[in-house]
Amino acid sequence: MRNVVETTPEGNMVLNVGPQHPSTHGVLHLFITVNGETILNLDPNIGYIHRSIEKMCESLSYRQFIYSTSRMDYLSAHMNNHGCALTVEKGLQVEVPVRAEVIRVIISELTRLASHQLWWGSLAMDLGALSPFFYAFREREMITDIMEETCGARLTMNYIVPGGVMADIHPDFQRKVKEFIVQFKSKIGEYHELVTNNVIFQNRTKGIGILSKEDAISYGCTGPTARGSGLSCDMRKIYPYSAYKNIQFNEILETEGDSFARYMVRMREMEESVNIIEQLIDNIPEGEFLAKTKAVLKLPKGEFYTRLETARGELGVYIVSEGGTTPYRIKFRSPGFSNLSALNHMIKGHKIGDLVSVMGTLDLVIPDIDR
Amino acid sequence: MSFLSNYIKEVYGAVSSLLIGMKRTGYYLTHNKEVITEEYPEFRAKMADRFRGEVVMTHDAQNEHACTGCSACELACPNGTIKILNKFDITPEGKKKKAIDSFVYHLELCTMCNLCIVACPTDAIKMSQNFEHSVYDRRLLTKQLNFPGSKLREGVE
C-alpha cells in the first residue's frame, strides 16, 4: 500500500480532488496535501474547460461576442451579457431607453435569485442534505419559466443586445413575476427551517474557512464572499449602472468572514433581490425597448472598462478597441477566479469535510474561472 | 452549575432545530399532492412562444418562402452555423435573378442566440419550439431549411 499511495517527502498524503468530483460542480482539480483528515495545502489546477473565450471574442463582432459570454458564468448569464452590452454602449455612447434599463435590472435580479437558489440547493446537497435541492428547484423553475417566456431560453438567455434588449417583455411577465414573489416569500421560511437553523449545518459552517477583511482585499475577493468578510464591494452601490441609480436597496454585509457569514449574505441577498424586483415590477416605464444603432457597430479607438455585479461578485469587462468592427483585446475579470485564489488561505488546517462547505459557500462556477 | 445548564440548553436547542427540520420534511412525506417533476415522454411541456429550439424557414401553402439569399443571417451568425448557396434563376423577362439554391443549417453548431432571426430583413426564418434534437447520425443535424421545389414569394425583395 505504501508504494501505491503518493506521499510528500514529509509523509503526507496528496489527494486529488477532481477533476471529476461531486463537490466541485464541474471540472476543477485540486491537489490537496492531507495529514490524516487535516488539509495542509491546496493547489488548484484549473483550465480543464478553458475555451479561450477572450481569444474567440477577438474575431467576433460587437454584436456577436455577447452571446459567448453567457457560457462563462452560465448561472448569471444575463449579467455577463449586461456587462458586455454596457461596455459597448459606453464606447458607442448610445443612450439606452429607460424601459430597457428597467427590464435589464429585473431580469438581472431574477437571474441572481435563480443562481442563489441553485447555490443553496447544491450547498445543502454537498453537506449531505439532499432534499433542499428539490425545494430550491421548485422556486427556481418558476424563474426559468419566466425567462423562457420572455427571453426565449432558460439558462443562456442572450436577451441583451447593444442598445437595449432583444424583445419586449412578454404580456404575462409582470403577473408571473408577482406570482413568483408571493411563492418565494412564503417558502423562504422553509429554507431557514431546513438548513439555516439546523444545528448540524451551523456546526459545519460556523467558524470554518475564515477570511478576514484584509485578506479579502488582498486576494481581490468580491461578491458575497467578500461581503461576508465585511468588505463593502457591491458594484450596484459603488458604480450604479442601469436602473440601480434610482432604487432603494441595502448592501448586505456580514462581518464574521466564515462560511456561515457568506451563507447568510446570500440568503439575505435573495430577499433584497425580491425587494428590488418589487420596486420595479409595477413601474416599468412605457417606451422603446431598443435604441437605434447602426447595423455594423464600430467602437472608437480606446479602452473601456465596466464593473458590474453578477451573482458571484464583480465582473470586469475590459475592451481595447482599435476602431474596427471587432475588439482588439477583451479581458473578462471573472469573480470566481479571484475567489478561488483565496481558497488555499481559507482551507488550511481544516478537515476534508470543510473543503466542501468552504467551496460551497464560495459558489465557484468552473466555466467562469476557466473562461 | 452554569456549565450544566449551558450543556442542557445546547442539547435542547440542537434537538429542537432537528425536530423542526423533520417536521417540515415529514409534512412533505405525508402530503404528496404537489409533485414538481414531470413524466417526460407522456407529458411534453408546451414550450413558450419565444423559446428558441432551432431555426426553421417559414413556407406558405404555395411552398413559397421569403428568403432572398441576402446572407445577412450568415454574416450575423457567430459560429458559422448558416451557409447559403445561391443560384441564378432566369425570369420570364429573360433577366437573371438571384435566388437561394439551398439554405444549409448546421444544428450541431447552433447556440440558439437568435442573432440570425434579428438580422433577417424579410422575416424568412424563425425559431421553432422543437427541443428534441437527438438523432442517431450526426449528419442528420445538418439540415436544408428551404423545402425542395420551393421558391421566393412574389413581392419580397
Add this chain to the structure above:
Amino acid sequence: MFSIENILNSFHKWLGSMLNQTNVMLIEMALIAFFAITLFAILGLVLVYLERKVSAFIQIRKGPNRVGPFGIFQTTADTLKLIVKESFMPDKVDKFLYQLAPFIVMITAMLLLAPIPFARGVQIWNINIGVFYVTAVSSLSVIGILMAGWASSNKYSLLGAMRSGAQIVSYELSAGMAILSIIVLTGSLNLQDIIASQENGWWIFKGHIPALVAFVIYIIAVTAETNRAPFDLAEAESELTGGFHTEYAGMRFALFFLAEYINIFIVCAIGATLFFGGWMPFHIGNWQAFNHVMDFIPSSIWFFGKTFFLILLIMWFRWTFPRLRVDQLLNLEWKYLLPISMLNLLVMTLIAIKGWHF
C-alpha cells in the same frame, strides 16, 4: 390457533416422524439457509424500494413508477442489472481482500438474523445471550469495510474505511449502553425473555423518561453504526465520492448495498424488540378486553410493523439532515451521547433496583 409457530411445530413433527434426528436437523438447516437468503433478497428489494419512495415523497417527486404498478418491480430490475453487469477489478487492488470484503459484510449481516424473533415462537436460534450475540457480531462488519477500503488501493476508499472504523467502534459504546439499560430492567439477555417481560406494556412506556432517552440514543447510535446519513461519513459522496466502495461495481457493490439495508433491518428489529416489545401486541396493564383484541392481530405483523416504523424513522433522518464532519461525529459520541447514556444507565439501574418501573 392458526399461527406460524404451530405450522413450524407440526412441520418439525412431520419431519421427525419420517427421518432420524440428524437428517431432520440437516434438512432444517438447509431450509433455514434458504429462508435466510430469500429473506435477504426480499428485504433488500423492499427496503430499497421503500427508501426510494420515501425520498421521492420528501423531495416532492413521484419516485419509481415505470416498472410494474407504482414501480414496485424497479428494484428487481435494478438487481438484475447489477447481477449481469461486468464485475471488473481495478488493476492495483489486493485481489484476495478485495473479493473477500463484500462477503464478510454480507455474512456478518446474515449471522445477525439468527437470534431475531420474527413472530411468536419463530426464531432461528433461541440463544440465551441473544442481545450479547447481536452486539458482538454486529461489530464484525467494520472488518469488512476496513478490508474493502484498504484493498481498493484508493485514497478515498482508505479515508472512508478509516472514518468508518473510528465511527463504528465509538458508536458501539452508546448503542451498548442503551441496550444495557433495557437489560437491567429485564435481567436477561435472552430476546424471548425480554419480549415476555413486555407482556403488560412496552418498555418505552414502562421505563419512564430514561427508557425514552435510551431509545433516542439507541436510534442515533445505530444510525451511525449502519453508516446511514447523517452519519454516512464512510461513503460521504460529496467528500469521498463513494468512500470504501468507490472501486466496487456490479454484484460486489450490490452486496455492500444490500448489507447496509439488512443491517438497518436488523438494528431496527433489535430496537423494536427491546423498546417496543418485538412481536408482543400492544398491551396495557391488566385491561384484559383490550389486550385480547390486540392479540387478534398476528404477532408477525406486530413485529414487522414496529420494525418498519423504525426503518421509516431512520430513512426520514437521512433525507432531512446534513452530514456531520468527522471530528463532530466523534464529539457527538464522546461528549454528548456517551455521558448522557452513562448517566441514563445509572438512573435506569436505580429505577430497576427500586422497582419504580411499571
Add this chain to the structure above:
Amino acid sequence: MENEPLLNSLQTGFPETATVMGSDWPEMSIESTQLLEVIAKLKGSDDWDFNYLFCETCVDWKTHFTMVYHLSSTQYRHSMVLKAKVDREIPQIESLVKFYKTAEMLEREVYDLFGVQFLNHPDLRRLLLTEDWVGYPLRKDYYDPINMIKL
C-alpha cells in the same frame, strides 16, 4: 476621490510620468522598470491608498506588451489604471505578489497566455494550459493549425 481631483493629485505626485484621463478613470503610463516604485507609492500613500488590485492583464500591441493594472481603493472608492510597457522580445516585469496576493493567480494566467516573465513570483507555472504547451495563445502572432477553427 472623484476622477478629476484624483487625476490632478496623481499628476502632481508623479510629475515625470504621463497621466491622462481615460474613458473611465485616470490612466498612468510607466516603464516596466518603474513598476515597484510606483506601486509602493500608490499603495503606501494615505492620499491614494490603492489597496485593491481588481484586474491585471496584458495587451499585445505587436511591437510591445502593455501590462494593465486596474487599481482601486476600498477606503476612498476611487480607481485608476496603471499601464506598464513591457519589451516584447524579453518580456520581463516585476511581480506584484508582495503587494497584492491576488496577483499570484492573475500573473500566472498572464504568463500562461502571453509569456510575460514575472520576476520574484513565488510560483510561476502554467495555469490554464498544460505544462508542455508550446506558445502563448493570446499573442497576436499565435497560430495553432489544430485547435483554431477558421469559420
